[in-house]
Amino acid sequence: TQLLEQSPQFLSIQEGENLTVYCNSSSVFSSLQWYRQEPGEGPVLLVTVVTGGEVKKLKRLTFQFGDARKDSSLHITAAQPGDTGLYLCAGGNSGNTPLVFGKGTRLSVIA
Amino acid sequence: DTEVTQTPKHLVMGMTNKKSLKCEQHMGHRAMYWYKQKAKKPPELMFVYSYEKLSINESVPSRFSPECPNSSLLNLHLHALQPEDSALYLCASRSEGWEYGYTFGSGTRLTVV
Numbered sequence: 001t002q003l004l005e006q007s008p009q010f011l012s013i014q015e016g017e018n019l020t021v022y023c024n025s026s027s028v029f030s031s032l033q034w035y036r037q038e039p040g041e042g043p044v045l046l047v048t049v050v051t052g053g054e055v056k057k058l059k060r061l062t063f064q065f066g067d068a069r070k071d072s073s074l075h076i077t078a079a080q081p082g083d084t085g086l087y088l089c090a091g092g093n094s095g096n097t098p099l100v101f102g103k104g105t106r107l108s109v110i111a
Numbered sequence: 112d113t114e115v116t117q118t119p120k121h122l123v124m125g126m127t128n129k130k131s132l133k134c135e136q137h138m139g140h141r142a143m144y145w146y147k148q149k150a151k152k153p154p155e156l157m158f159v160y161s162y163e164k165l166s167i168n169e170s171v172p173s174r175f176s177p178e179c180p181n182s183s184l185l186n187l188h189l190h191a192l193q194p195e196d197s198a199l200y201l202c203a204s205r206s207e208g209w210e211y212g213y214t215f216g217s218g219t220r221l222t223v224v
Binding site for chain 2: 098101
């Protein structure tokens with residue numbers, strides 16, 4: 001069974017601070033995805049990374065896939081209250097194998 | 112259309128009731144999923160449909176019965192639920208190709224009384 005460990009579980013920071021969320025596994029994944037979920041809504045896909053060592057940027061968010069495709073990180077620069085939510089990493093494999101979700105990081109950005 | 116639409120948004124049902132949750136997508140996605148999410152937890156996979164056929168049932172109790180009438184629609188029939196089944200039920204779909212992410216609906220908030 002493939003598992004994804006996400007850390008930290010909870011993070012409360014002031015507006016303007018930087019933060020990094022980690023997603024680690026002992027297994028190799030074909031792809032790693034990051035989602036953000038707001039209360040009462042479904043998760044929304046932020047990014048998919050598929051190549052070891054890949055770095056993708058989405059405005060103030062930077063996503064990295066580890067060289068060995070076993071880990072990923074999400075870095076947010078100058079966090080804003082609108083970044084508040086549950087961040088989920090999910091590992092994917094070839095075929096129709098369902099995604100493996102991490103337990104999530106609950107981020108609260110205080111103005 | 113790039114959305115997954117779930118209805119109803121909220122549902123309160125008694126333990127003897129029968130109700131159905133509906134999920135619809137018109138993106139041509141051939142894989143569709145039901146997830147259950149409890150408060151402050153990640154989504155838990157319940158069922159996977161691939162090309163309208165049930166391909167994965169994650170040992171879900173028979174009081175939950177999925178149905179895929181066509182490639183755009185996914186239903187979840189509910190009968191004799193327990194209060195612990197109260198949760199957010201999420202539907203998702205995915206395009207072919209493992210590198211694609213899921214498109215989730217907004218969910219149905221189910222309360223069993």
